[in-house]
Amino acid sequence: MTRRLFEKTLSKTDVEYRIRIPMESLSAFRIPEEEYSKKVDVFDIHCRRWSFRCSTRKNDPHPKLVLSSGWIRFVKEKRLKEGDQVIFSVSDKDGAEGLQFGIQARKRVKLFGQELWSDPL
Template identity: 60%
Template sequence: MPKMLFEKKLSKTDIEYRMTVPMKSLDAFQIPEGEHSKDFGVTDIHGRRWRFRCCTRKTDPYPKPVLSSGWIEFAKTRSLKEDTRLSFEI
């Protein structure tokens, strides 16, 4: 049974540039110590596979994770809009 990782209402920045990820969910992405990003695969509700990259800041003590590579293509393909609610499960 899938477990909820996080749920989010999308902002304009999430749609146009990168999606911020809640800090409490960062451990689930398993970014190796000393690294600042990790690519991972997801499957959407339609069964399509996507590749995203989760990145953190390199120098800031607050890592502020974001989804970058692959995310904008997903958002555009799915015609996501500001205030859309998304759920991520593991």
Template identity: 40%
Template sequence: MPQTTRLFKKPLKRTDITRRLAIPSKILEFFPNFNEGHTVKLNIRYEGRVWPMVCSTRKQGYKKPVFSDGWIPFVRRNCLDVGDVVTLYKEEGEAGFWNRIEVDRATRAPSVDGNLGVSVRNKA
């Protein structure tokens, strides 16, 4: 049975679903070495599929890590939206380690005019 470590949990903001996912600097220690560079390629598992993504940092000053390449296709293909909560895990087992993401979707309650409006947490 794999050993699981939760790396971070984050409600998605507009920038997270349109440009890149900002992640906490403290989790960089859990990713493979950046090999003296500013990017690392990761394969992240979600619902039976592996999603290649790039984690990158700034070259100077505060690192400000983000998931860039691969993140937006993941968002679009899985219909993520503002208010959804993503949780990233590192799992280790006999076959090595891998990263896994979970999504807790916010449900959108219909507004008076029938459009989707206020977000309500789905506790499923």
């Protein structure tokens, strides 16, 4: 079963450095308790695999969850800009593999003064 994990409108920091993920999504990423990061494979709608580093701050009572390493490559290849959106989903997979993550990107387009969204990239 696939469910939407979160949807985010990209900020300047998200398109230039790393994307901050809502903390409500932390449990889905299953970072081991003694560790603060792990590699996460995410599949786009074309079944292309993207690898990101998912991490939290070490020894911080208010950790922030971010995707880095590999994220900016995704942003550049999809030509994303501030104001565009990404939608993360998660699927339960049978067997030992656990969860499979999906990502869709949409570009914000203004046409005749009206804001529209592109088809998923």
